[in-house]
Amino acid sequence: MTPKDAAIGPPMSVMFELTHRCPLQCPYCSNPLELERASAELETHTLVRVLDECASFGVLQVHFSGGEPLSRSDLPEIVAHAHGRGLYTNIDTSGVMLDDTALAALQQAGIDHLQISFQDVDEAGCNRVANFPNAFQLKLAAARRVSAAGLPLTLNFVVYHDNIARVPQMIELGLELGAQRIEIANVQYYGWGLINRSRLLPTREELQHATATVEAARVRLKGRLRIDYVVPDYYAQRPKACMGGWAQRLINISPSGKALPCHAAETLPGFTFWNVRDHSLEDIWYHSEAFLRFRGTAWMPEPCRSCERREIDWGGCRCQAFALTGDAARTDPACVLAPDHAVMQAAVAEMDGTQPFVYRGFHNVEKVLKLKNLPTV
Ligand code: SF4
Ligand code: FES
Numbered sequence: 001m002t003p004k005d006a007a008i009g010p011p012m013s014v015m016f017e018l019t020h021r022c023p024l025q026c027p028y029c030s031n032p033l034e035l036e037r038a039s040a041e042l043e044t045h046t047l048v049r050v051l052d053e054c055a056s057f058g059v060l061q062v063h064f065s066g067g068e069p070l071s072r073s074d075l076p077e078i079v080a081h082a083h084g085r086g087l088y089t090n091i092d093t094s095g096v097m098l099d100d101t102a103l104a105a106l107q108q109a110g111i112d113h114l115q116i117s118f119q120d121v122d123e124a125g126c127n128r129v130a131n132f133p134n135a136f137q138l139k140l141a142a143a144r145r146v147s148a149a150g151l152p153l154t155l156n157f158v159v160y161h162d163n164i165a166r167v168p169q170m171i172e173l174g175l176e177l178g179a180q181r182i183e184i185a186n187v188q189y190y191g192w193g194l195i196n197r198s199r200l201l202p203t204r205e206e207l208q209h210a211t212a213t214v215e216a217a218r219v220r221l222k223g224r225l226r227i228d229y230v231v232p233d234y235y236a237q238r239p240k241a242c243m244g245g246w247a248q249r250l251i252n253i254s255p256s257g258k259a260l261p262c263h264a265a266e267t268l269p270g271f272t273f274w275n276v277r278d279h280s281l282e283d284i285w286y287h288s289e290a291f292l293r294f295r296g297t298a299w300m301p302e303p304c305r306s307c308e309r310r311e312i313d314w315g316g317c318r319c320q321a322f323a324l325t326g327d328a329a330r331t332d333p334a335c336v337l338a339p340d341h342a343v344m345q346a347a348v349a350e351m352d353g354t355q356p357f358v359y360r361g362f363h364n365v366e367k368v369l370k371l372k373n374l375p376t377v
Contacts, residue, residue, distance in 0.1 A: 008248060008295070010058040011285060015252045016047065017263065018064055018078070021071040024094050025131040025359035026119060028158060028193040028200055031067065032266050035362055040256040044074045046277060048081050050253070053281045055085035065092040067255070076105040083110030090115060092156070095142035096135055103145050114146050115154040115183075121169040125162060131359050140177070147178035154181045159210065160200040161353045167210045171217045174225055184214055185230035190264040192360040194323055197347060199355040204235055204348075233334035234344050238309065239316025240334075246294035246318055251281060259284045261291055264319035268328045294318050299329060303337045 020035040042050075054062055062082050069075055069091055082089045091106065095116040106114075118139055120126040126136040146153045155177065157163075157170040167184060174182035186207070189197045202210070214229045221227070233239060243250055247261040254260060258273040259281070265271065274288045285291060293299065297310050304315040316332020324333045324343045331338040358364060 010282075011249055011251050012059070013061040013063060013250045014050075014054050014059050014281070015063045015065060015250060015263070016050075016069075016078075017066055017252065017254055018042075018047075018069045018075070019067040019071050019255050022066055022068040022094065022360075023071075023096055023132055024068070024119075024135065025361045026129060026158075026192070027196040027357035027359055028129075028160060028187040029360040030188060030191045030193060030263055031360065032191055032264070033195070033365060034266075035360075035365060036255045037362075041072075042253075042255065042257045042276070044077060046257065047074075047078050050276050050281065051078070051082045051085055051087065054082075055087055057282050057285075059087065059281075061088040061090065063090045063092060068094055068097060070097040070102055076109040079106055079111050080109035083112075088112050092117070093142075094130070094135070095139040096130075096132065098142035098145065100145065103142075103149060107149055107151065111151065113152045113154070115156055116143050116146070117156040117158060118170070118173075119158060120163045121157070121166050121173050122163065129162070129357070131357075143177040143179070153177070153179045154183060155179045156183045156185060158185055158187060159202070160187045161202045161206065161351075162200075164202045164206045164210050167213045168217075171213075171221070171225070171227065174227075175221070179225065181226040181228065183228040183230065184210070185228075186232040188230070189232070189234075190267070190319055190323070192358070195358050196355075198350045198352045199357060201232065201234060201348065201351045203351070207231065207235055233317070233320065233332070234348055236334045237336050238334070239313050239320075239332040241313040242317035242320070242332075245296075245314035247285070247291040248295065248314070251285065259288065259291075261294070262317075262319060265290065267319055268322050294328070301329065301331060303335075304331050307337070 019041055020031055021038055070093055079089050089111050090113040092115045116139060119129040123136040127133055155174050170184060187193050187200050214227055218227050243262045252260040252263050253276055257275040257277045259276055260273055271290045273290050274284045300310060300315050304310050316334055318328045321330045321332050322328035325340045330340060333340040333343050
């Protein structure tokens with residue numbers, strides 16, 4: 001580790017994946033294939049203690065996601081505690097459980113921001129991908145509720161082969177619902193998304209069209225609506241700086257309390273992830289081997305080691321490198337300079353929008369573990 005790496009400050013954000021319970025079953029979910037059961041989830045008093053550690057450690061923002069974070073009845077209590085400790089609080093929700101009572105409780109708790117995800121702007125498409133009847137109408141109602149309450153709202157539109165042509169309507173819906181910001185995010189292929197990759201990947205032409213639409217809208221709507229745009233790595237020349245660099249900005253806490261450098265880190269073999277039940281956040285951040293392993297640049301192979309972008313993209317995504325090459329320490333194949341870049345092109349060639357979805361859910365865990373040739377639980 002270089003002196004610069006050693007001088008790293010506290011994480012800017014902590015993401016609490018409060019639960020893997022969720023009424024929806026999106027086939028692109030980035031949750032791990034081995035979903036954690038409710039009985040393993042952190043208790044309220046432990047979460048409160050970890051939030052205290054966030055505040056004293058210098059963390060600025062805490063995000064509550066899942067699964068569906070509203071599946072936890074203690075969510076307002078948790079938000080209120082974070083707010084009371086001066087932390088900026090955000091909830092990532094599907095919206096389907098965000099009725100008047102739930103929103104009022106969160107507003108009273110001091111929630112700063114809500115992000116509601118949409119599977120599609122086409123009602124039937126949204127309900128089909130969520131595998132939940134009436135999901136679209138419930139989401140619309142939730143977004144209207146948040147806007148009417150005067151709370152900052154981001155809409156997150158996940159895009160893939162079936163809906164990428166509807167990016168213009170997504171932008172219009174963002175305006176209509178009074179969002180300050182929308183995120184048009186191509187599926188990232190981890191967890192359940194990786195299982196469904198050939199079904200979900202858009203074509204290069206579809207992606208180029210969507211990109212041009214977003215760029216034009218950004219100019220047209222400057223000052224009215226912020227549009228964040230996430231492209232799939234499969235058509236990229238260079239990888240993204242995943243998580244802003246391994247263990248540099250964020251700690252992700254799984255429902256059972258495992259502290260992870262990213263949401264997909266549990267897919268990597270040979271790691272022991274310390275649990276917040278047993279270790280303080282500060283101890284984990286500075287001393288756990290899982291956080292130190294890929295922090296900075298000392299671990300890098302060529303071509304990253306001598307590349308001028310090594311402190312820009314940090315060699316890309318470790319989980320993607322492992323998923324596609326079997327070795328987390330290789331250069332992310334998304335990079336055209338990577339020795340394994342051809343695997344990205346091979347994946348694109350396997351694209352097949354006619355396959356059935358493998359829906360995310362406890363009922364499908366055994367099936368996907370068998371598909372991946374992993375031990376079943
Ligand atoms: Fe990034 Fe490594 Fe590619 Fe350079 S060689 S652009 S550091 S992934
Ligand atoms: Fe784990 Fe990118 S998702 S490093």
